[in-house]
Amino acid sequence: MKTEKISELTTNRLSVYLRCLNELSEEGAKTVSSGKLAKRFHLNSAQIRKDLACFGEFGVRGVGYYIDDLREQITKILGLDKDHRVGIIGAGRLGMALTDYYGLTQSNFEVVALFDADKKKIGSTIGGVEVFDFKKVKQVIKKEKIDVAVIAVPAEYAQKVLEEVSKAGIKAVMNFAPTPLQASSDVKVKSIDLTISLESLSYFLAQP
Amino acid sequence: MKTEKISELTTNRLSVYLRCLNELSEEGAKTVSSGKLAKRFHLNSAQIRKDLACFGEFGVRGVGYYIDDLREQITKILGLDKDHRVGIIGAGRLGMALTDYYGLTQSNFEVVALFDADKKKIGSTIGGVEVFDFKKVKQVIKKEKIDVAVIAVPAEYAQKVLEEVSKAGIKAVMNFAPTPLQASSDVKVKSIDLTISLESLSYFLAQP
DNA sequence: ACCTGTGAAATCGTTCACAGCA
DNA sequence: TGCTGTGAACGATTTCACAGGT
The missing domain is CATH 1.10.10.10 (Winged helix-like DNA-binding domain superfamily/Winged helix DNA-binding domain)
Known part of the structure; x- marks a missing residue:
């Protein structure tokens, strides 16, 4: 050991x-x-x-x-004997797809809230999950006991979103925005960068 | 050098x-x-x-x-001076979200076809992209000159899909199915496994 | 006979530190 | 002086190979 x-x-x-x-x-x-x-x-x-x-x-x-x-x-x-409550920031196509994805998967991760700044989206529900105003992210995180945040917003807002959810006490973040993020050392950020992956495939195809 | x-x-x-x-x-x-x-x-x-x-x-x-x-x-x-034509297999939420995602991003990757086995989806269009019968994957790949395949189907079908697109001459594949895939060495597969990433976050949260 | 757990070796990746050029 | 390009040192990760337990 x-x-x-x-x-x-x-x-x-x-x-x-x-x-x-x-x-x-x-x-x-x-x-x-x-x-x-x-x-x-x-x-x-x-x-x-x-x-x-x-x-x-x-x-x-x-x-x-x-x-x-x-x-x-x-x-x-892996801590999979405990349930996790997920909040997704960004109720665009990607956020919606992820909501559904985890809704379908039977796992111990449950998406319990979406957040967006777009007034037209706020208040609607996607797959049974409500879209909240991002301004209320802190209170909803507390109330819903959210412990995992997923960032699915455009790159230019990602750092700001990370800072807000960190302030709300989130320690685990999954980032889909194609940009590197700065987090304090007690917050774990996992980034999934589709652009990098695609460009890496492009490199492979370009090899003689 | x-x-x-x-x-x-x-x-x-x-x-x-x-x-x-x-x-x-x-x-x-x-x-x-x-x-x-x-x-x-x-x-x-x-x-x-x-x-x-x-x-x-x-x-x-x-x-x-x-x-x-x-x-x-x-x-x-990186071969980004040449355009790439992308086919997405699986017209579920994820496939649809990815179609939109690349439709919006101005890049040299263009999604030109979706594939599904579901008769109800075949023939419809998503963001201007047609959904084809997966049975026709080989001929559509040839006709549309698709060079990158994205696998967005459930894990149990992923290996089969990989084999079909490989037979059609595809050399670059992005896989979202949560399963490891076996490919011949001249085919590059990049896997994005959301489950692994989430479970890794769970491990982090479980640490004292 | 079979299989684990683990030092040692090999491989791979990152960072340092500096020679050499503009 | 400022900066690149790179050998050498360092660190991380993987694989080998085998002692020891069942």
Whole structure:
């Protein structure tokens, strides 16, 4: 068991392992070895063992891992045994699509509020979720106990939005605006930049 | 000038540099040093120089880089001097949102077709883009000269979709389905996995 | 025989520090 | 003096390889 800082690469992979285990569990398997997991899901077995070893000794030598037990452990490690309440800032197409996306997915993330500055949108509901005035973001976050914010506004407003939700006590933010954001160190920002991804594909296509 | 393989991290940063240069250019600046760029956009100056050095010697000692010249160079390197035609598979909320997103963004990526298996959707248009029967994906890709595919279908269909578009000659794929995909080595797949990102935020929130 | 957990080695990426040019 | 381009140092991550447990 490592006590060092856990890399984000490791936590990302934990998500992947959990998915793999869910699949195996549905097939009725009881145990699995890191080698089998690696082969089937195209991972590296040493890496699986190392990642898991950061959090404890979950395996049994000669046997492997008990699937349901390991699922439970990873669920706890990732904090997926607790529900999260999500607020999406920006009720444009992307915000709406994300609202629906998480509405459909059965997960422990629930979208409970949308925010926008556009008077025409405020008060309407999308997939059962109300659109609030962004000016009221702080009070709604408190009232609805929102703990995850999703930024789906144009790039030029993103930093301002981040500052407002931070002031309201949000510690976890997912950013879709194509711009880097400055956050204080106790706020975690994950950025998903579609432009960078597309341009990276373009680079690949441009190679001779 | 390096002749080694270029890391994806480098090409991703090239996108970022290009954005920064566009911003500076709009402000009327003519030249910029790696140090200035680094300070202003919170990057590392040595890394900027190293990244650029992979592709040539674009700078002038004692001066820095000529902004418009460097913009042109990076544009060429990333293949952004050529237009790309995008087909989105899956005309659900996400596919629709992405269609609009790229429709609004003025870029060299144009969404020219949507695909779905749902008879009710086939034939309709979203933001001026027609929804085609997925069975016709190969012929539409050829006819419309589509070179980038976006997978926005449920996870269980994603691998099948990838195989079909690969057969149609697509070499660049952006995948939004929360599942890893197997592609032949001449096809570039970029996956954006919202579930992994959210679960990683959940891990952060779960830390004491 | 099989499999975990883990040091050691290899690989990959970032940052430093400076020679050399304008 | 100011700045680039780059070898060298450093740090992070992945993979190997094997001791040790079942």
